[in-house]
Amino acid sequence: MAKYLGKRIFYIILTLFIVSTITFFLMKLMPGTPLTNQAKLTPTQIHQIYKQYGLDKPVWQQYLVYLGGIIHGNFGTSFQFSNQPVSYLISSRLGPSLIIGGQGMVLGVLAGLVVGAVGAIKANTWVDTSATIISILFISIPSFVLAVLLQYYLGLKLRLFPIADWGGFMYTVLPTLALAASPLAETARFMRTEMVDVLSSDYIELAKAKGLNKVGIIYHHALRNSLIPVVTIIGPLAVNIMTGSMVVENIFSIPGIGEQFVKSILTNDYPTIMGLTIVYSAMLCVVLLITDIVYGLIDPRIRINK
């Protein structure tokens, strides 16, 4: 297990290196400059400022300088937030993003499993049909539309939850719901299909023939076997949540990193773009690693001791 983990972590670092290298060069191809009042500056003035930030050097030199910084744990300072270290910018805003993202993911997957399982057990009844309708609705409605609807009805009209802002559990409810919808629907659809398959398989028939009770069959045999394929979609779902949170954070004025990422790209804030790319890639790698470990826990056939 330790050897496996070590190997995986090495690959994660390699992945991050490749991702950040590609991002660095792509980012430099973006049009524009990090200067906020470019319209009012003459080319000489622009050059003068570039020189101060080392932006007048060739791109490969800038890349080496950046890489050197990272090795020493220095992610540079933001252009947009003058002199603010990127590491502080991210660390002080990462919490809210992790909270709503994590809550959305957990709620979405758990609720999705329940909805999917119920749909499969009651296959081809009105229960199944309504579960399918819910799934299709939640897949087709983008999270930002749902966010606006939740904000207007539950926030402004019914006043059940705060409209926007950050400050305690109540503030996380609406963004969590908005983010949970899509994973819920995806998981439910996957779970239903898998479980319908499993429920008609031979070993379930055997268990039934042995006279086991229905709850036991579903809990011990059907659920566990249906879960394995569902775990595979957790990685893509995590990506889904990350991209969704960029807009949802904006709508609910959550001081997170998603909104910052979008803005850093729009303002050519190079160090912040790089820092956030690395953070997002690292988060995704960790989610994938956890998924692989969870595989082994659910399915003893997949041993990860090699």
Add this chain to the structure above:
Amino acid sequence: MKINSLAKLGGVALVTGLILAGCGSKSSQSKKQEISWMTPSPIATMDTSKMTDLYSAQVANGTNEGLLRMAKNNKVDPGVAKSYTTSKDGLTWTFNLRHSKWNDGTPVTAKDFVYSWQRTVSPKTASQYAYIFANIKNADKINNGKMSPSKLGVKAEGNYKFVVSLVKPQSYFKFMVTQPEFFPQNSKTVAKYGSSYATSAAKDTYNGPFVLKGWNGTNDTWTLTKNKNYWNAKSVKIKDVKFQAVKTPSTALNSYNSGKLDFTTLSGTLAANNKKNKDYVVFPEASTSYMEFNTKKIPALRNANIRKAMSLAIDKKQMVNKVMQGGDITPKGFVPADMAKHNGQDFAKQSYVKAGTDYNLAEAKTLFAKGMKQVGKKSLSLTLLGADDDDTKRASEFVQSQLTKLPGLKITTQNIPLKSKLTRAQNQQFDLVLSAWIADYPDPSNFLDLMTSDNPQNDGKWSNKQYDALIKKSESTDANNETARWNDMVQAEKILMNQQGIAPLYQQGQAALLKSSVKGVQPFPTSPQYDWAKAYVK
């Protein structure tokens, strides 16, 4: 969940009740002196040498004060300087400073201004606003690294006399010193925090009406709290101005409607939908959106009749009311209305040329045919370049639809990211381009300077000798004669409009909702846009 939230609601109701009861027993008339203000963007920095965005400048104008303070009706109030005198040649400005304090109790002296200005101009600081100091002696040389910052044309004579030497007379210098770039800086604070100076509320010192609280450098909420050490603290009635950065306009509107905000800006359709709201207000901005003609690249655009025809073909009223929908207003010329006044006369009104901003399709067609005959062309095919934000896209499409009504003129639109657009415009890689200019200080020269032949921001390279001569005269022989200078500029604007060097499309305005109980917030057409020093809740 439901029980939980109900319990919470009950708790809130109880607390609110207690607070209200507390208010009632204290004083039944005066309301809590607190405003909740919406801003579209978080604070980027509080370092006035590094500041480039309007929203940080607004906060800085609340927490700090320069030599003079921007006042309503295109005037200035005394600030840290009690009074000032200018030498006869207009080159030396002497400011007499009052005995005022930083919020930590130490005195604000002339040295703090010298320090701050030298720091901004120093190339090491890499300030994007250093150019605004260009008219101070040696500023350019220092900024280019050819001279030490200590050689800047400013000096402290004792602690309370500050003397500035200019390169050429600049009557609007009084407006410039109200801006954040010209604020004093506390050298001890800068030295203490080094590169992290002014990156959070605690790492800065303040000498303005308010002190900044609750800003950690990256968050979306902060508060301006009354500064007890401000020299004019007596006149500050408001206790707290609470800021909330809200990036989604509909969220801001929902928060306003729920009573959480006392002010919110509106844009596009949200503005149109709220025009009948009793809280609806429009604050005109000193900003003009206009179309530039590339006279260098397209020979036909050197013909004034063609340029005039294109301007006359655009219905600006319809553009403002039906297309832009926000707080924008129809233009009076290149220099925005209600920005600069002389002897009580508004510049835009005085220099108004009807044909320059009018709509008259019939006349446009005649002029266009005439112009085309003069240049010997049957048809003209042009690309209209613009940024790719929603507003500019709508503007582009509208201008396109209007211009194609001229027989023989074909327009295609091209909308690209703002920064690429700026680069292409500066390099004359366009036929027609939609541009906007926002004033740094409320003087007509801030706009008119752009259109001189050698100005790098004159993207279309329109050139008129008489115009150049008038602008030069206003900066030299007439620089110390306010009326003569003003008349030169009026003349210049008239030439620009008669020749249609550019075609103004609309003057920008900020539509907003402001609670009627909030009084005394002073809006300005230029930065800092709002001042809360005299605000109160009634």
